[in-house]
Structure formats: structure tokens, C-alpha cells
Amino acid sequence: MAEPDAVQTFEDGLTKIRGAYEQALRDATDEPELRLVNGRYVGPQGELTKLLKLMPKLPGDRRRELGQRANALKQEIQTTFDVVLDGIHRRARDAELTGPSLDVTLPGRWPMPGRLHPITRIRNEVLEILVSLGFDVADGPEIELYENCFDKLGFPPDHPATDEHDTFFIEGGKPSGPHSVLLRTQTSTIQVREMSRREPPLAIVSPGAVYRRDDDATHSPMFFQLEGFLVDTDVTFAELKGVLTLFLRRLFDEHVAVRFRASYFPFVEPGGEVDMSCVFCRAWEGDKERTTACRVCKGNGWMEILGCGMIHPVVFENVGYDPEKYTGFAFGMGLDRIAMLKYGIPNIKLLYDNDVRFLSQF
Amino acid sequence: MLTSFRWLQELCPIEADVREVAHRITQAGLEVEAIEEKGANLSGLVVAEVRTRAPHPKRDKLTLVTVFDGEAEHEVVCGAPNVPEPGGRILFARPGTILPNGLRIEPRKIGGVESSGMICSEAELEVGADAEGIFIVDAENEALPGDEVADALDLHDFILDIGLTPNRPDCLGHVGIAREVGVLFGKRCEPRRAAGPRRTFAAGASFQADQPTTDLVPSWDGESEPVDAPALPSISIEIADGDRCPRYGAALVSGVRVGPSPFWLRYRLHNLGLRTLSNVVDATNLILLEWGHPIHGFDLNRLRGSKVVVRLARKGETMATLDGIQRTFTADDLLICDGEGPVAVAGVMGGADSEIRDDTKDILIECAYFAPRSIRRTSRRLGLQTDSSHRFERGVDPEAVPRVLASAASLIAELGEGASATTAIDRVAMAYSPKSISFRPARAAGLLGTPIETEESQRILEALGCRLIEKTDSAFTLEAPSWRPDLGREVDLIEEVARVRGYDEIPTAVPRVRPSESGTPEVLRFISALRTAAVTAGLYEAVNYAFLSVEELQKARVSTDVVALANPLSEDRSAMRTSLMPGLTGAATRAQRHGATEVRLFELARTFHPSDDILPREDTTLAIVLAGDRSGWIGGDRPFDFYDGRGLVEAILDRVIGQRSDFTPGEVPEFMHPKRSAIVSLAAREVGFVGEIHPDVGDALELHGRVVYAEIDVAALHVVTEELGTPQGHALPKFPAVTRDIAMLVREEFTAGEIATALSEASGGLAESVHLFDLYRGDQIPEGQRSLAFRVTYRDPESTLTDKRVDKAHAKVAEVARDRFQATIR
Structure with missing residues (x-):
């Protein structure tokens, strides 16, 4: 049922909206206001929406034309809305881009990781180098048989060579002899264990805790060592020198000088100790004054770093290898000492205090 | 081993200076740990002559002395009781001189009299131990007033502190070190003959007729005057245990006067760290430091029955040693006895009753070779380590017995103004036979990785005292010298060649490492991954001692079925841990004490448990502790609780296993909160637990607030990962959810x-x-x-x-x- 007034109302409505919408939308200063204004025209209760609801009341001959006009207007409003909204967004973005900065000094919000203990850290560094050279990693018990810690490594019975190994014994076991039980004093026990169960070629490194009855400013009753050894046909002292020189240069500095001198450990012969140029005063750089004042190397430019040698034939005999067929070298180092040198840790006790103020330094 | 460079130069005259010698012997295995210059800190101290001597006007014990220092006279107040007559020479510190201890001498008033300078004692100059009186220059010394003290008394020396390895007993005396220096510098430095006593006598009836003797005269230089044999008891030596005492020699010196030693001897002993006692005792010590062979002097007249018997102790037998302590022996201890009982612990320490005293006249000097193990066992058992036991347990030179006796008799006779018998008893129960060793130059080259001229090897080994027995194209056979018990097989000789040439002479080569079949066990990589995961999840790694006290375990309510130490350093560290909990929470307690508001720690280590096997069981565990507040963003902190622990464990396990873990109520250890803890499992296998620590246990451990604790059994976890295998990929879902x-x-x-x-x-x-x-x-x-x-x-x-x-x-x-x-x- 067409109502003549309806056409008038409809056209008036369109005229009114057309005259007002653009300014109204452009006056909006932010997105919520814009959406509110927009809703006044095209929202569910909007003026244009209401007009469109009058459509059925329009006379049939006008309905199509008026409908098209209304839809065109709706389209224009949408276009204006989009333009204004873009403008608002742009202004907001420009304001952020040109306005005051975020306070970037406030703390981050992601949980922080912890830290590895310096002993673990140095162990990882050392293993990474040696494993890249082809060494496998092995492991063994910390509580050991006397024979694995001493006899089979060629320590003669009742010999002063054991003086440096002031040993903790386990209560209830045999008080002495090869089957007495003790806390291992060195990781060299791994030589005996691995050679007893495997055949050459063997290239093995083994880090771990060891124990000696020493407790003073420079000794800890528990500390960490790393043992390495290589057994094959025709292994030479020259290769021992090659591996350790390369190892120390990779671990500390490619410029360090490395010096081998004779020494004695019952399970190697020829046996040696390795000195490297002091990494504190960087002795290789030749600054005499700095080296003279160095408290770590006491001015002589060298520091003891590890013990080494060719595996003694008696060790091979004890594990059932033919010493005429195989030769090998072994080396051992204190991981605590290496960590202290590399990370500048002033006191061994810090390693076992577990003070987070210390642990968080690494 | 403290070593006098001066003495070395006397025994082996070479051109090299002390630093070069120190460097070479260090490289060759005799590590010089320190070098101390002697006589250098006495600059400005001079010899002065006493001109006048008068009592101090006010103080009884002081003397006013005028001394002449070569330039001027000085009036000095002196407190010593032994100021010499005018004409006597003393050691003088002028005003302005700095003493070795750092004290600067300034003029000062003593009892109202100005004293300008100081007359010094041995101790003040640090050249001896005598602090009783001032040092008086010997009449025979030709020093003039004004001469520097160090020159006048011949004090210049360097003392090398050599850290000897236990395989080198030959270097426990200057003769041996000099020999080594000689080898390294290409000069033959074999021990020389002793000066020889001024007066000698034929032992004759002083030794019983059946005693084997050795002639000392060939070991002496110089002429001596024969005197009549003194009337002495007739001595015999008997070795009852030839395994433990293969050789025992005894020399005789008669008519000695026991008194103070001359300054040169006291100075030498002082520099080498020994106390000075009397001329005879000092002489035995000097011989020890010269030859590295301990000797012992008995007062002959106190040896009951005029006999010496070397035998094993009877169980429970006792004797007072020189240090005044009554010792009780076992049947494993070797004793030196006289006709009635023990007079010395063989190779360790003499007995109090037969020691040299001020009135001793006739001395029996013992020089023996004892089996090293025997001496070591006794020394250990008695807790008595002496300069003597130190050498015997490493092995002295059995063949040096006659020469050492000759040197000792000569020196004691000279210092004590006595006469020495020309022969000594030399009882050999088991003759020394040199070890013969074959040396293959090709083997040496193969082991060292560098060719060495055969002639060079031979020259080095012969310089060291090896005797060439036989030589073929491919090998030679040598006899090791009697002073090198460490040389017994080919590799020992290879080491000798290598170290005398210097390890620097060996080139460096990098080996091609052949891979082994088994490689690194997976579990070790797994443990490393767990550590990384724990750190990534926010934890700091702790490393605790593996031993603690049983009380700590009890307090923490963990197992007290411990592996205990038989000889702990202290009760606090007497048991191996059965759990990581006490150690790790201990670190948390200390952190809280330091005021830490947030504690996040883990430890991945072993625990120890008695087992039926000979070795205890070692379990590897990952333990975690959280205490205090979890920090939020700016003030959003809140206390840690169960869910932090659970989340952390999930994060760690997820990272290493790639699979979600399950948390269910269940039976957790007694130290955990019964209502705020859970069992952790993966793929239906239990791998650990997590939760809050029982509040009562927390109180006992002095922890504050809720403390979260978790443990993961690494072995169990590893089994699960093996079972789960490698993660497998799946296609993404095609249909919507x-x-x-x-x-x-x-x-x-x-x-x-x-x-x-x-x-x-x-x-x-x-x-x-x-x-x-x-x-x-x-x-x-x-x-x-x-x-x-x-x-x-x-x-x-x-x-x-x-x-x-x-x-x-x-x-x-x-x-x-x-x-x-x-x-x-x-």
C-alpha cells in the first residue's frame, strides 16, 4: 500500500542525511566516536536504516529509483567512514611515531634463564674441543677399587708416589689391598676401566669428580678432573705434544706458547708436565713489565696446566694389551684449575659455595 | 729438596749461571720451584773491630762498646753477654743500615746513652739460629774492619727449592743433583774422594774377627797420621733379616770432642733448612745432604754388648726415640738392636739412649741399605716421617755404603778432632745385582716420534751411569747404575734419553684419530641436555660436596643407609650423600640468609647407596629447588608454590623428551609435603616427584616459606626416552576442528x-x-x-x-x- 507522503518523507530523509553525514563523520576525533556517528546513519537504529525500512511503503514506480539513491548514499557514507577512519588511524600512528618514546628501561617480561656452573661450563668447552678432535666421552664410578685407582695404573705397593693421593677409604670394606674401596683420587681410573672392556683404537676423555684428603686455601677435598687418552698402533710423544698444544691454544688463545718438561706419574713414561704462557699477563705479548707484576705466574711468564705422558707398558700389561703392539698417550688436568684460570676465579672455595651471586657471573 | 748452588758448583764446576741451571734441570724433571739468593740482603753490614769495652753507667746487663768500622769509631750500647776484648771483630750495622728483617738501624738512646749502630747476632742477620749472643769473627778469618759481611764470611749462595718426584731418590743429595747437572751440561761430575781424616788407626781388635770389612783409605785424599788403636770394645754386626736389610756398614771414629760446629757448616745447614746441634750430629746431617744417604751415629760406649743386630721387632716391643716419644712396635717393624734391645728404628729415627751426647767420645757410624717398603710401612705406622725415612723409602744407593762411610768418618774425625779406623765393617746379607736392560733405538724413535742417533742415546745413557754390556745393530744392553732404582725397563731408558735431550727437541704432530666402534654413551649426551634444559628453564646450577654428616641426612629425613668414610676429614663430611636434597636445600638456606628473595637452583650429580656388590650403587639424579618469590613484572612477585615446580619440571622434560609428562598424586618421600606433591611420570613410567617440602622439614632445615623441590631419576628418564624413541612427524589435519x-x-x-x-x-x-x-x-x-x-x-x-x-x-x-x-x- 503506497503512501504518497512516504516518498516525500523518504526524499527529505535522504536530503537531510546527505547534507549532514559528511561533516558529522569528519568531526569525529577518534574511532569510537566515529563508529558512534556512523551508527547514527547506518547502524541498526540509524537514520538511513530507518529510511530503508520504509521502502515497502514507497509506490512501486518510485521504489527502484529511490532504493538506488539510498544505497548510493549508504555507499558514500561507507566510503567517507573508511577515509575518516584511515585518517584517525594514521594520526594515531603518527602520534605514536612522533610522540614520546616507550620507557624501554623498564624490565623485560620474559622469564630469564639460569646459568651453568663454571665447572660444567669449562667441561663443555674442553669436551667440545676434544670431541671435535675425535675423542669419545666415557664415565666411571666415583667410588672405586684400590686396584683400579692405583695397582693397575702401575703404582708400586707402599710407594711414595701415593703420597700425593691422600685417599678417603670406605668404612666396612677391606682396610687395604686391591679390593679395598675408596673415593677415586684421579680420573685415570677410566684408563683401566675402558681398556679392560674395549680394544684399541681408543680415544677417550672422561671428566668427573675426584676426592683427596686435602682441605686448605688452595685445595678442596672434592674437585674435578678430566682424563684423556689415545691408544692405537704407533701413537707417539710427538702426537701427544701436537694434541695438547692444539687443545690449549683453542681453549685459551691461539698465541699461547706451550712447554713440555719431564715429570713423573707412575702410569706414564716418558712422563711430563705442560706449562703454557701465562694467560693473565698474556706473557706471549712480551710486555715484560706486566709479566713481572703478574701475581698468577709470579713474574716468570709460565703456568703449570696439566700432566701427561706415554701410557706405561705396565698399564697395558695390566689390562691385557700387548705393549709391543700398541702405544698410547694420556693426559690429565684439574677442571677447577682450568676454570679458575680461564674465568679468573680467585678462590677455589667459591666453586663449592653455590652462592648465586657467584653462579650468576658465568 | 733445598739445594745450595754453591755446593753444586763445588761438586760440578760448570760455567752456567744459577738461572740457566735451574731452567735446564726443571726441563729435565727436577722442578725448581723457587730460587733464593743468600748474602744479598746484607748490603751495608760490615766487619768492625772492638776498640773499647766498658759497663753501661745505669744498666747492669748492657755494655758500652766502641767499634771501628774501617772508617770511623762508633759508640754502641750492646746487650749481648759475649762482647769480645778490644781487638776482637764483630759484625756491625751502621746507622741507616737495613737488616734482613726490614728493620732500619737508627741512632737511639738506651739508658741515657746514645747508641749509634748495632752489633749483630747470627739470627739478626738470618745466617744462623743463634740469638743468644753477638757473632764473633773467627781468629783465622782475615777480614778487616770495613769489609762487607757477606764477602768476609763467604755468604754468597743461591738456594734452589727443587720439587723432586718420588722416582728420583738419587737427587735427594747434592752429589746426585751435581751428577744430573753434569749430564745436562755435558760434564762428567762423579763424586770425588773425601778429604780424609788427619789421624787414623787400624781397627784390629775393635772389630770381631769374623766381621767382613771394607778399606776406607782408597776413598780418602791426603795424608793421614797413623796413631795407636784406642782400647775399644770389640764390635760385631749381625743382620737377622737380609730381605729388609741387604747391607749394613759401620765405621768407627774414636776420641772425638763433641762441641759446636764451625760457622761454615752451621751456615750451610741453616740455609738448607736444618737445625744445628753439635759437630757430630751436624756432620751426619751434612753427609745426608751431600750423599742423599742417611747415616746414624751411635755412642759406642752406650751400645750394650758391643754388638749391633738388625732384626724385626717383636710385637709390643718398645723404645723411646730421639724425640723423646715412647714407641711401640709390631712384627713388621725393622729395628737396630744392641746386645739387650732396640737402639734405633731402622731407617727412621735413632733411640734416645744411644744418641750422641756432649760426653760422647767414640762413635759407631751406621750406613745401611734398607728395603724401601719396610721403611715406608714403619714410618707410616708410626706417623714419623724423617729426612732419613724419606730417602730410604725411595731407595738409596746400596753400592755407595763404603764411600759414604769414608766421607762420614773423615768429616766426623776432622770436626771432632778424633781418629778414624781405616776399615769399616761392611756386612752384605744380599748382594746388589745391577739390572740389565735392553734398549732398541728404533723403539725409542717410534715411541717419541722422532729419530735419534744411536750414538747420542748411548752417550746419554752412559753419561747417566749406565754401563754398556753388549751392542748389536738393533739394540744394546746396559746395566743401570745402582743409584737409579727407577731404571728397570726399556721405556725408563727411553725417557732418560728424551728428557736429557729435552722434550723441546721432540717435534709436534697431530694424529689422525681413528673412530672407535662404540662412541660416546648416549646417556652422557642426555645428561648434558638435561643440564641445558634446566638452565634454559631458569635454574642456576649448584655443585655440592658429595659428603656430609649423618645428622644432616637425618634432619632432611632422607635415607641414612649410607656409604661411610673410614677416614673422613671431619664428622661434617663423613658420609656419602644418599640424596641431593640436603646439599641443595642447604644452598637455598644460605641464599635466604644472604637476603636472596628468589632462589632457583638445580644440581645434577650422584648419590651413593650400599649394595650387595663390592662397590656401592651410584645413582644420578636431577634435583631442583625453588624458594622465595617468583619474580613477576614490576612488583608482580608471588611466592613459589607447587605449580611453579610442576611447570618447571614439565618444561625441562618437554625439552629433553619432547613429550608431556603426567603429574599424579602418589607416594612421595617423607620429606615432601603429603598434600602438595605429585609423582612425575612419562609414558606411564615413574621418573620422579615434585612438590613442596614438608613444612616441618623446612623448619628443621631453616628454610623460609614454601620451598619447592623436585627430583628426576636420570636413569629412569633415560629408559623412557629409549622406549619412546625418536619423535616421528605426522601430516597436519585435513579437516577442521x-x-x-x-x-x-x-x-x-x-x-x-x-x-x-x-x-x-x-x-x-x-x-x-x-x-x-x-x-x-x-x-x-x-x-x-x-x-x-x-x-x-x-x-x-x-x-x-x-x-x-x-x-x-x-x-x-x-x-x-x-x-x-x-x-x-x-
Whole structure:
């Protein structure tokens, strides 16, 4: 049922909206206001929406034309809305881009990781180098048989060579002899264990805790060592020198000088100790004054770093290898000492205090 | 081993200076740990002559002395009791001189009299121990007033502190070190003959007729005057245990006067760290330091029965040693006895009753070779380590006995102004036979990795004292010298050649390492991954001692079935840990004491447990502790609780295993909170636990607040990973998922986990996941209940789900919630 007034109302409505919408939308200063204004025209209760609801009341001959006009207007409003909204967004973005900065000094919000203990850290560094050279990693018990810690490594019975190994014994076991039980004093026990169960070629490194009855400013009753050894046909002292020189240069500095001198450990012969140029005063750089004042190397430019040698034939005999067929070298180092040198840790006790103020330094 | 460079130069005259010698012997295995210059700190101290001597006007014990220092006279107040007559020479510190101890001498008033300078004692100059009186220059010394003290008294020396390895007993005396220096510098430095005593006598009836003797005269230089044999008891030596005492020699010196030693001897002993006692005792010490061979002097007249018997002790036998301590022996101890009982612990220490005294006239000098093991066992058992036992247990030179006796007799006779017998008893129970060793130059080259001229090897080995027995194209056979017990097989000789040439002469080569078949055990890589995961999850790594006290274990309520130490350093560290908990929470307690507000620690280490095997069981565990507040963003801190622990464990396990772990109520250790702890499992295997520490245990451990603790059994975890294998990839789902929420009121006793599992099962396999997204207690929720809201994700991998199917499945889910958990669906 067409109502003549309806056409008038409809056209008036369109005229009114057309005259007002653009300014109204452009006056909006932010997105919520814009959406509110927009809703006044095209929202569910909007003026244009209401007009469109009058459509059925329009006379049939006008309905199509008026409908098209209304839809065109709706389209224009949408276009204006989009333009204004873009403008608002742009202004907001420009304001952020040109306005005051975020306070970037406030703390981050992601949980922080912890830290590895310096002993673990140095162990990882050392293993990474040696494993890249082809060494496998092995492991063994910390509580050991006397024979694995001493006899089979060629320590003669009742010999002063054991003086440096002031040993903790386990209560209830045999008080002495090869089957007495003790806390291992060195990781060299791994030589005996691995050679007893495997055949050459063997290239093995083994880090771990060891124990000696020493407790003073420079000794800890528990500390960490790393043992390495290589057994094959025709292994030479020259290769021992090659591996350790390369190892120390990779671990500390490619410029360090490395010096081998004779020494004695019952399970190697020829046996040696390795000195490297002091990494504190960087002795290789030749600054005499700095080296003279160095408290770590006491001015002589060298520091003891590890013990080494060719595996003694008696060790091979004890594990059932033919010493005429195989030769090998072994080396051992204190991981605590290496960590202290590399990370500048002033006191061994810090390693076992577990003070987070210390642990968080690494 | 403190070594006088001066003495070395006397025994082996070479051109090299002290630093060069120190460097070479260090490289060759005699590590010089320190070098101390002697006589250098006496600059400005001079010899002065006493001109006048008068009592101090006010103080009884002081003397006014005028001394002439070569330039001027000085008036000095002196407190010493032994100021010499005018003409006597003393050592003088002029005003302005700095003493070795750093004290600067300034003029000062003493009892109202100005004293300008100081007359010095041995001790003040640090050239001896005597602090009783001032040093008086010997009449025979030609020093003039004004001469520098160091020159006048011949004090210049360097003392090398050599850290000797236990394989080199030959270097425990200057003769041996000089020999070594000679080898390294290409000069033959074999021991020389002793000066020889001025007066000698034929032992004759002084030794019993059946005693084997050795002639000392060939070991002496110079002429001596024969005197009549003194009337002495007739001595015999008997060795009852030839295994332990293969050789025992005894020399005789008669008519000595025991008194103070001359300054040169006292100075030498002082520099080498020995106390000076009397000329005879000092002489035995000097011989020890010269030859590295301990000797012992007996007062002949105190040897009962005029005999010496070397035998094993009877169990329970006793004797007082020189240090005044009464010792009790076992049947494993070797004793030197006279006709009635023990007079010395062989090779360790003499007895108090037969020691040299001020009135001793006739001396029996012992020089023996004792079996090293025997001496070591006795020395250890008695807790008595002496300069003597130190050498015998390493092995002295058995063949040096006659020469050492000759030197000792000569020196004691000279210092004590006595006469020495020209022969000595030399009883050999077991003759020394040199070891013969074959040396193959090709083997040496092969082991060292560098060719060495055969002639060079031979020259080095002969310089060291080896005797060439036989030589072929491929090998030579040598006899090792008697002073090198460490040389017994070919490799020992290879080492000698290598170290005398210098390890620097060996080139460096990098080997091609052949891979082994087994490689690194997987579990070691796994342990390393666990550590990394723990750190990534926010934990700091701790390393604790593996031993602690049983009380600590008790306090922590962990197992006290311990592996105990037989000889702990202290009660605090007498038991191997059975759990990482006491150590790790201890670190947390200390951190809280330091004021740390947030403690996040882990330890990955072993625990030790008695087992039926000969070795205890060692378990590897990852332990975690959280204490204090978890820091939030700017003030959002809140105390750690169970869920932090659970989340942390999940994060760590997820990282290393790549799979979600399950947390269920269950039986946790006694030290854990019974209601706020859970068992951790993976793939239906228990791998650990997590929760809060029992508040009573927390109190006992002095922890504050709720403390979260977790343990993961590394071996169990490793088994699970092996079972789970490597993660396998799947194609992504082709069909969309549909989510539906279900909220319910349910009693507290039902866990969210069991409800979620039941809901999932109820879906007839259609639920891909059931996820708790809301939990609420409080207002409008009845007491003892809580509101839980789950989001169920439905998916059919084979087709697109219809609403109808989802509705049906979701209805089942709701039904289970209602029926099984009496839930009110909201």
C-alpha cells in the first residue's frame, strides 16, 4: 500500500542525511566516536536504516529509483567512514611515531634463564674441543677399587708416589689391598676401566669428580678432573705434544706458547708436565713489565696446566694389551684449575659455595 | 729438596749461571720451584773491630762498646753477654743500615746513652739460629774492619727449592743433583774422594774377627797420621733379616770432642733448612745432604754388648726415640738392636739412649741399605716421617755404603778432632745385582716420534751411569747404575734419553684419530641436555660436596643407609650423600640468609647407596629447588608454590623428551609435603616427584616459606626416552576442528586431571584435546566445590564434523561429568 507522503518523507530523509553525514563523520576525533556517528546513519537504529525500512511503503514506480539513491548514499557514507577512519588511524600512528618514546628501561617480561656452573661450563668447552678432535666421552664410578685407582695404573705397593693421593677409604670394606674401596683420587681410573672392556683404537676423555684428603686455601677435598687418552698402533710423544698444544691454544688463545718438561706419574713414561704462557699477563705479548707484576705466574711468564705422558707398558700389561703392539698417550688436568684460570676465579672455595651471586657471573 | 748452588758448583764446576741451571734441570724433571739468593740482603753490614769495652753507667746487663768500622769509631750500647776484648771483630750495622728483617738501624738512646749502630747476632742477620749472643769473627778469618759481611764470611749462595718426584731418590743429595747437572751440561761430575781424616788407626781388635770389612783409605785424599788403636770394645754386626736389610756398614771414629760446629757448616745447614746441634750430629746431617744417604751415629760406649743386630721387632716391643716419644712396635717393624734391645728404628729415627751426647767420645757410624717398603710401612705406622725415612723409602744407593762411610768418618774425625779406623765393617746379607736392560733405538724413535742417533742415546745413557754390556745393530744392553732404582725397563731408558735431550727437541704432530666402534654413551649426551634444559628453564646450577654428616641426612629425613668414610676429614663430611636434597636445600638456606628473595637452583650429580656388590650403587639424579618469590613484572612477585615446580619440571622434560609428562598424586618421600606433591611420570613410567617440602622439614632445615623441590631419576628418564624413541612427524589435519566448552561445579576431591581424562574418553575418540581454561572458587560456589571450565576440541581426521555428531559427543561428555563426578553443569 503506497503512501504518497512516504516518498516525500523518504526524499527529505535522504536530503537531510546527505547534507549532514559528511561533516558529522569528519568531526569525529577518534574511532569510537566515529563508529558512534556512523551508527547514527547506518547502524541498526540509524537514520538511513530507518529510511530503508520504509521502502515497502514507497509506490512501486518510485521504489527502484529511490532504493538506488539510498544505497548510493549508504555507499558514500561507507566510503567517507573508511577515509575518516584511515585518517584517525594514521594520526594515531603518527602520534605514536612522533610522540614520546616507550620507557624501554623498564624490565623485560620474559622469564630469564639460569646459568651453568663454571665447572660444567669449562667441561663443555674442553669436551667440545676434544670431541671435535675425535675423542669419545666415557664415565666411571666415583667410588672405586684400590686396584683400579692405583695397582693397575702401575703404582708400586707402599710407594711414595701415593703420597700425593691422600685417599678417603670406605668404612666396612677391606682396610687395604686391591679390593679395598675408596673415593677415586684421579680420573685415570677410566684408563683401566675402558681398556679392560674395549680394544684399541681408543680415544677417550672422561671428566668427573675426584676426592683427596686435602682441605686448605688452595685445595678442596672434592674437585674435578678430566682424563684423556689415545691408544692405537704407533701413537707417539710427538702426537701427544701436537694434541695438547692444539687443545690449549683453542681453549685459551691461539698465541699461547706451550712447554713440555719431564715429570713423573707412575702410569706414564716418558712422563711430563705442560706449562703454557701465562694467560693473565698474556706473557706471549712480551710486555715484560706486566709479566713481572703478574701475581698468577709470579713474574716468570709460565703456568703449570696439566700432566701427561706415554701410557706405561705396565698399564697395558695390566689390562691385557700387548705393549709391543700398541702405544698410547694420556693426559690429565684439574677442571677447577682450568676454570679458575680461564674465568679468573680467585678462590677455589667459591666453586663449592653455590652462592648465586657467584653462579650468576658465568 | 733445598739445594745450595754453591755446593753444586763445588761438586760440578760448570760455567752456567744459577738461572740457566735451574731452567735446564726443571726441563729435565727436577722442578725448581723457587730460587733464593743468600748474602744479598746484607748490603751495608760490615766487619768492625772492638776498640773499647766498658759497663753501661745505669744498666747492669748492657755494655758500652766502641767499634771501628774501617772508617770511623762508633759508640754502641750492646746487650749481648759475649762482647769480645778490644781487638776482637764483630759484625756491625751502621746507622741507616737495613737488616734482613726490614728493620732500619737508627741512632737511639738506651739508658741515657746514645747508641749509634748495632752489633749483630747470627739470627739478626738470618745466617744462623743463634740469638743468644753477638757473632764473633773467627781468629783465622782475615777480614778487616770495613769489609762487607757477606764477602768476609763467604755468604754468597743461591738456594734452589727443587720439587723432586718420588722416582728420583738419587737427587735427594747434592752429589746426585751435581751428577744430573753434569749430564745436562755435558760434564762428567762423579763424586770425588773425601778429604780424609788427619789421624787414623787400624781397627784390629775393635772389630770381631769374623766381621767382613771394607778399606776406607782408597776413598780418602791426603795424608793421614797413623796413631795407636784406642782400647775399644770389640764390635760385631749381625743382620737377622737380609730381605729388609741387604747391607749394613759401620765405621768407627774414636776420641772425638763433641762441641759446636764451625760457622761454615752451621751456615750451610741453616740455609738448607736444618737445625744445628753439635759437630757430630751436624756432620751426619751434612753427609745426608751431600750423599742423599742417611747415616746414624751411635755412642759406642752406650751400645750394650758391643754388638749391633738388625732384626724385626717383636710385637709390643718398645723404645723411646730421639724425640723423646715412647714407641711401640709390631712384627713388621725393622729395628737396630744392641746386645739387650732396640737402639734405633731402622731407617727412621735413632733411640734416645744411644744418641750422641756432649760426653760422647767414640762413635759407631751406621750406613745401611734398607728395603724401601719396610721403611715406608714403619714410618707410616708410626706417623714419623724423617729426612732419613724419606730417602730410604725411595731407595738409596746400596753400592755407595763404603764411600759414604769414608766421607762420614773423615768429616766426623776432622770436626771432632778424633781418629778414624781405616776399615769399616761392611756386612752384605744380599748382594746388589745391577739390572740389565735392553734398549732398541728404533723403539725409542717410534715411541717419541722422532729419530735419534744411536750414538747420542748411548752417550746419554752412559753419561747417566749406565754401563754398556753388549751392542748389536738393533739394540744394546746396559746395566743401570745402582743409584737409579727407577731404571728397570726399556721405556725408563727411553725417557732418560728424551728428557736429557729435552722434550723441546721432540717435534709436534697431530694424529689422525681413528673412530672407535662404540662412541660416546648416549646417556652422557642426555645428561648434558638435561643440564641445558634446566638452565634454559631458569635454574642456576649448584655443585655440592658429595659428603656430609649423618645428622644432616637425618634432619632432611632422607635415607641414612649410607656409604661411610673410614677416614673422613671431619664428622661434617663423613658420609656419602644418599640424596641431593640436603646439599641443595642447604644452598637455598644460605641464599635466604644472604637476603636472596628468589632462589632457583638445580644440581645434577650422584648419590651413593650400599649394595650387595663390592662397590656401592651410584645413582644420578636431577634435583631442583625453588624458594622465595617468583619474580613477576614490576612488583608482580608471588611466592613459589607447587605449580611453579610442576611447570618447571614439565618444561625441562618437554625439552629433553619432547613429550608431556603426567603429574599424579602418589607416594612421595617423607620429606615432601603429603598434600602438595605429585609423582612425575612419562609414558606411564615413574621418573620422579615434585612438590613442596614438608613444612616441618623446612623448619628443621631453616628454610623460609614454601620451598619447592623436585627430583628426576636420570636413569629412569633415560629408559623412557629409549622406549619412546625418536619423535616421528605426522601430516597436519585435513579437516577442521570444532570446540565446545563445558563448565561445571564439582567437589574438590575430584582432580581436574582425572575429570579431563574421563571427558576425553567419554567423547568416543572424537575429542582431540580437553583443556582446562577456567577455575573458580569462592562467591556463589558451595563450600568444598569448585567451578571448572574445560574446552573440548573435537576433530575427525577423516571427515568434516557435523554439528549433530559434535552435539552427540558433547552430550556424552556432559553425562559422564554428571554421572561420574556428580558435577552440576553450568
